Amino acid sequence: MKPAHPGRGPLTGLRVLDIATIVAAPSTAALLADYGAEVLKVELPSGDGSRNFAPHKDGKALWWKVTNRNKKLVSLDLRKPEGVALLKQLLPRFDILIENFRPGTLDRWGLDRDTLWALQPRLVILRATAFGQDGPYRDRPGFARIFEAMGGLTYITGDAEGQPMHAGYPIGDSIGGLFGAVGVLAALCKRMSDPHAPGEEIDLSLTEAMLKLMEFLPAKYDLLGESHGRSGNTSQYAAPTGVFRTRDGQWVSLSGSVDALFAANCCAIGREDLIADPRFSNNVGRCGHADELNVLFGQWFAQHDLHEILRRFEQHGGTLAPIYSAQQIVEDPQMKARGFLREVPDADFGSVRMPDVVPRFRNDPGSVYSAGGAIGQDNDEVFGEWLGLTAADCGALRDKGVI
Numbered sequence: 001m002k003p004a005h006p007g008r009g010p011l012t013g014l015r016v017l018d019i020a021t022i023v024a025a026p027s028t029a030a031l032l033a034d035y036g037a038e039v040l041k042v043e044l045p046s047g048d049g050s051r052n053f054a055p056h057k058d059g060k061a062l063w064w065k066v067t068n069r070n071k072k073l074v075s076l077d078l079r080k081p082e083g084v085a086l087l088k089q090l091l092p093r094f095d096i097l098i099e100n101f102r103p104g105t106l107d108r109w110g111l112d113r114d115t116l117w118a119l120q121p122r123l124v125i126l127r128a129t130a131f132g133q134d135g136p137y138r139d140r141p142g143f144a145r146i147f148e149a150m151g152g153l154t155y156i157t158g159d160a161e162g163q164p165m166h167a168g169y170p171i172g173d174s175i176g177g178l179f180g181a182v183g184v185l186a187a188l189c190k191r192m193s194d195p196h197a198p199g200e201e202i203d204l205s206l207t208e209a210m211l212k213l214m215e216f217l218p219a220k221y222d223l224l225g226e227s228h229g230r231s232g233n234t235s236q237y238a239a240p241t242g243v244f245r246t247r248d249g250q251w252v253s254l255s256g257s258v259d260a261l262f263a264a265n266c267c268a269i270g271r272e273d274l275i276a277d278p279r280f281s282n283n284v285g286r287c288g289h290a291d292e293l294n295v296l297f298g299q300w301f302a303q304h305d306l307h308e309i310l311r312r313f314e315q316h317g318g319t320l321a322p323i324y325s326a327q328q329i330v331e332d333p334q335m336k337a338r339g340f341l342r343e344v345p346d347a348d349f350g351s352v353r354m355p356d357v358v359p360r361f362r363n364d365p366g367s368v369y370s371a372g373g374a375i376g377q378d379n380d381e382v383f384g385e386w387l388g389l390t391a392a393d394c395g396a397l398r399d400k401g402v403i
Contacts, residue, residue, distance in 0.1 A: 006367055006369050007036075008036055008364065008365065009034070009035045009036020009037075009357075009361070009365065009367065010035050010361060010364050011032055011036040011037040011366070012036035012037075014032070014037040014038070014188070015037065015039075015040070015093055015095050016029050016032050016033070016037050016039040016094065016097075016098065017039075017040050017042065017087075017090065017091065017094040017097045017098070018039055018040065018041045018042065019042045019097065019098065019099050020098050020099050020128065021043070021048050021049055021050070021100060021101075022048070022049055022050050022143075022173075023053075023063070023067055023170060023173040023177070024100065024144070024172070024173040024174075024176035024177050024206055025098050025099070025100040025126065025128040025176070025180060025204075026041070026048075026067050026068060026098075026177075027067055027174060027176070027177025027178075027180070028098055028126065028128070028177045028178075028180030028181045028184065029041070029071065029098050030066075030068065030071070030177075031177060031181040032181060033069065033070035034358075034366045034367075034368060035357065035361075035366040036364075036366050036367075037096075038072075039070060039071040040072045040074065040090070040094070040378075040382065041071040041073050041074070042074055042078070043074075043075055043076075043375065044075065044077055045075040045076075045077055045375065045376065045398075045402075045403060047375050050063055051375075057349065058348065058349075060348050060349075064372045065346060065354070065371040065372045066352070066354045066355075066372070067372065068371075068372030068373075069344065069354065069368050069370060069371055070367075070368060070369060070370055071370075071372065072378040072381070072382065073372070073373055073374070073375065073376065073377050073378050074378055074379050074383070074403070075375050075376035075379060075403050076402065077401060077403070078109055078111070079109065080400070080401070081110075082397060082400065083402050083403075084109055084110050086383065086387065086397075087111065088115075088119055089387050090382070090386070090387070091119045091120050091123070092119055093386070095120075095122070096124045096125075096184055096188075097116065097123055097124070097125045098126045098128070098180070099126070099127055099128070100127070100129060101129075102129065102138075102141070103129060103134075103138050103139065113125065113201060117198070117199050120199070121199060122197070123199040124188065124191070124199060124200045124202070125199065125200070125201045126180055126183060126202045126204060127201065127203055127204065128180055129142065129204070129205065130142020130146060130205070130206055130207055131205050131207055131208075132204075132205035133203045142206060142207070143170070143172075144171065144173040145166055145170070145172065146172075146207070147173075147175075147176065147206045147210045148167075148171065148172040148210055149164075149166075150207050151172065151207045151208070151209070151210025151211040151213075151214065152214045152228075153171070153210055153213070153214065154166055155227075155229075155230070156214075156217075156228050156229065156230055158230045158232065159232040160229065160232055162230070162232075164230065172206060172209075172210050173206075175206075175210055175213060176206035176209045179204060179209040180202075180204050184202065187202060216228075233253075234290060236287075237257065237283075237287070238256065238257035238283060238286075238287065239283070239289070239290035239293050239294070240254060240256075240265070240286070240290060240293035240294045240296075240297050241254055241255050241256075241290075241294070242254055242294050242297075243323065244297065244298045244302070245301065245302060246301055246302070246304060246305060246309060247301075247302060247305050248305040250306040250323075251322070251323040252301060252306070252322055255319050255320075256318070256319035257283050258283070259283070261317075261319050262275070262280065262283075262286065263275045264316050264317045264318045264319070265297070265313070265318040265319060265320070267316040267318070268315070268316040268318040268320070269296075269300040269312070271296065271300075274293075274296070280293070306322060310322065329341075330353070339356070340355060340356050341353050341355060341356070342354060342355075342368055344368050344369065344370060344371050345370055345371065346370070346371035346373075347371075347374065347377075351371075352371045354368060354371070355368075376403060379394065379403055380394070383403065
């Protein structure tokens with residue numbers, strides 16, 4: 001059994017029913033749990049699909065451990081009438097329902113919006129899908145790479161003459177999870193300010209969430225007639241910028257668009273003469289000579305080791321960062337000083353290291369207190385203690401594949 005909910009964080013007292021699958025929408029529930037909400041995760045008795053996602057240790061999915069942190073876990077097959085009946089009994093206890101089934105799926109199971117609000121009139125319902133609840137694509141399935149591809153991110157990522165590229169991580173799921181949490185919190189603000197406010201239904205298109213990050217791409221197309229293209233590691237709005245290899249085989253990322261930072265970067269590499277060069281007097285001019293500047297900085301980086309580069313840029317207030325591997329992140333003094341990577345209790349491995357709560361609250365901090373656990377590990381508590389089912393009742397439901 002997982003540790004009891006610690007009862008701390010700004011969302012303490014809030015209850016979330018997470019019936020979503022895979023990563024994006026469950027990430028929303030995890031963020032709310034970080035801030036103190038009590039989250040009940042519902043998955044099929046056969047297990048959520050993300051339990052099959054690599055990497056694994058001893059057959060246990062590490063991704064599951066993090067995305068389903070701080071949650072109670074029950075198994076329940078909502079495709080069966082008995083499963084729906086149990087969910088209806090649970091629902092009045094909750095403030096928020098999070099789901100990511102294709103539009104109309106819950107309706108077919110007897111869990112349409114009116115039914116949900118009849119059971120809990122102030123319920124906030126978050127519906128996360130690939131393209132939203134309406135439109136010609138509403139019934140299409142979706143995963144992170146679809147959101148990234150059709151939301152514009154993939155097209156602008158990669159070398160200018162190369163193919164579009166995805167990141168090596170499903171950033172589309174993470175972004176969707178963040179927008180889901182923002183939407184839920186906005187709905188809760190309304191509910192808290194108005195005790196008579198009805199429930200809310202939130203339509204989260206994960207592709208639209210991805211496009212929201214692109215911000216100016218549609219404006220650039222409309223007003224300039226240009227589709228924002230790829231430029232590799234070189235910025236299209238600042239210079240010099242890029243990813244550069246050091247003499248000792250490490251990598252650094254250089255940035256800085258304002259004049260003062262350009263001057264600091266020049267001082268760091270001993271090229272104060274560049275500051276007075278009229279070609280580089282402002283960011284527009286520097287962008288026009290980006291290739292030349294990037295060559296100059298790249299040559300200097302190639303002649304120096306990482307520790308000396310970092311020392312000089314820190315000394316002069318330059319804008320440069322080492323590009324970290326996971327090992328370097330774990331070993332970084334700033335991460336250690338802040339205690340951001342926490343050893344979270346876990347039934348399988350004793351503990352699992354994972355990021356702590358972001359952002360931090362001084363007076364009422366949230367916490368990460370347990371890793372995602374086993375299928376149905378809290379069935380006895382939820383179905384027995386909460387709903388009053390006997391051991392025989394649970395056994396019969398288990399035999400029928402309901403739980």
